[in-house]
Amino acid sequence: xxxxxxxxxLKTGVLDPQGKAIEHALTGLGFGGVGAVxxxxxxxxxxxxxxxxxxxxxxxxxxxxxxxxxxxxxxSVAIT
Amino acid sequence: xxxxxxxxxLKTGVLDPQGKAIEHALTGLGFGGVGAVxxxxxxxxxxxxxxxxxxxxxxxxxxxxxxxxxxxxxxSVAIT
Numbered sequence: 001x002x003x004x005x006x007x008x009x010l011k012t013g014v015l016d017p018q019g020k021a022i023e024h025a026l027t028g029l030g031f032g033g034v035g036a037v038x039x040x041x042x043x044x045x046x047x048x049x050x051x052x053x054x055x056x057x058x059x060x061x062x063x064x065x066x067x068x069x070x071x072x073x074x075x076s077v078a079i080t
Numbered sequence: 081x082x083x084x085x086x087x088x089x090l091k092t093g094v095l096d097p098q099g100k101a102i103e104h105a106l107t108g109l110g111f112g113g114v115g116a117v118x119x120x121x122x123x124x125x126x127x128x129x130x131x132x133x134x135x136x137x138x139x140x141x142x143x144x145x146x147x148x149x150x151x152x153x154x155x156s157v158a159i160t
Contacts, residue, residue, distance in 0.1 A: 001115065007122055022123065026142055035081065035126030042087055042122045043102065046115030062106055 002047045002055045008068045008075045009040035043067055052079050082127045082135045088148045088155045089120035123147055132159050 010016050016038050023037040045062075047055045056077055063075040090096050096118050103117040125142075127135045136157055143155040 009122065009124065019123075022146070025146055029142075029145055031138060031142055033128035035128060036124075037126075038124040040122040040124065042089065042120040043099075044089065044116075044118040044120065046117075048113035048115060058111060062109075062111060065109055066102070066105055 002049065002052060003080045004045050004047065004055065004059055005078045005080055006043040006045060006059060006063060006067055006075060007040060007078070008043070008063070008073050010038055011072055011074055014072045040073075041067075055079060082129060082132060083160045084125050084127065084135065084139055085158045085160055086123040086125060086139060086143060086147055086155060087120060087158070088123070088143070088153050090118060091152055091154055094152045120153075121147075135159060 010019075019037040019039045022039065023034055026034045026037070045059065047058065049055065056079060059077045060075075063077070064070060068075040090099075099117040099119045102119065103114055106114045106117070125139065127138065129135065136159060139157045140155075143157070144150060148155040
């Protein structure tokens with residue numbers, strides 16, 4: 001059993017209204033000095049087997065096909 | 081300027097229908113051997129200043145107050 005964490009974040013330059021809203025909310029709550037906030041997604045995925053190279057290749061394929069919109073998002077895969 | 085990544089994930093035992101849907105979608109796309117999938121959120125936050133200890137304390141307060149629902153979610157803060 002391989003455990004992996006996939007992190008999907010918006011590419012630089014892509015507008016992130018959700019992150020902007022969080023930024024304003026944090027400032028409104030009294031947290032000074034908060035700069036840019038960007039929100040992304042994280043997926044914790046379990047994969048059967050012990051071949052880490054194969055698992056990493058599979059996870060990248062999953063990102064390309066389903067988990068990330070590669071037009072506007074970057075992804076990173078970390079086997080844990 | 082301090083850059084930090086806050087990761088918010090559901091606690092063990094909390095139902096995650098979104099993760100379950102992704103799990104089924106991945107299996108349907110032909111990825112065999114996919115076990116549990118859990119979805120979480122990630123926030124990339126910039127904070128003015130250079131005091132990492134203070135920034136970490138502030139980020140934990142932000143999680144408690146806004147970013148995470150600590151009844152059902154765990155969070156982790158990483159200064160990058």
